[in-house]
Amino acid sequence: DQQVKQNSPSLSVQEGRISILNCDYTNSMFDYFLWYKKYPAEGPTFLISISSIKDKNEDGRFTVFLNKSAKHLSLHIVPSQPGDSAVYFCAAGPNDYKLSFGAGTTVTVRA
């Protein structure tokens, strides 16, 4: 029973354009949301997070949006760069230790 879903397994975007990654969750008790980035043969690395008291959090080129009523969050990367090509995981949980992860979206940034 997947509580966090990333319905797009892959995304291809032109360098310089915006990448939008989407994530849906089912558990209304989830209070903490994160995005992780993963390169091949490496573990995921933390990218950005948002708590339920906010609806937007920005860090440089990365912005996470949270819509609690829709149980939906998204990650915007603008402008996209070739180094952004990776697998992106959405994670959510009632706290910061018991996180549920989506299956990931593979982003390819075309030069």
Added chain:
Amino acid sequence: GAGVSQSPSNKVTEKGKDVELRCDPISGHTALYWYRQRLGQGLEFLIYFQGNSAPDKSGLPSDRFSAERTGESVSTLTIQRTQQEDSAVYLCASTRGGSYNEQFFGPGTRLTVL
């Protein structure tokens, strides 16, 4: 060390054998987590340690799985009598503890059960 390390990086074993996976967290990190990622799926939470205690073992899939942590440092995940469905990448992560600290992941151990 600079980051979370895991060993071995790859393990191939025969069905029915026991395996032991090791995780060295970042020095000073009090919390440690084990996850499993099967092919094409997201990470599944297995177990969480705070210090040497495991307050939440709810993710362990069966009694063939166990984990321990000693010295508030190294952790081992043991899978007894491995089955083919145990084949996955096993990831370890650590945090300083407390609330809302992002988890730092190791590179994982890829386990293949033949």
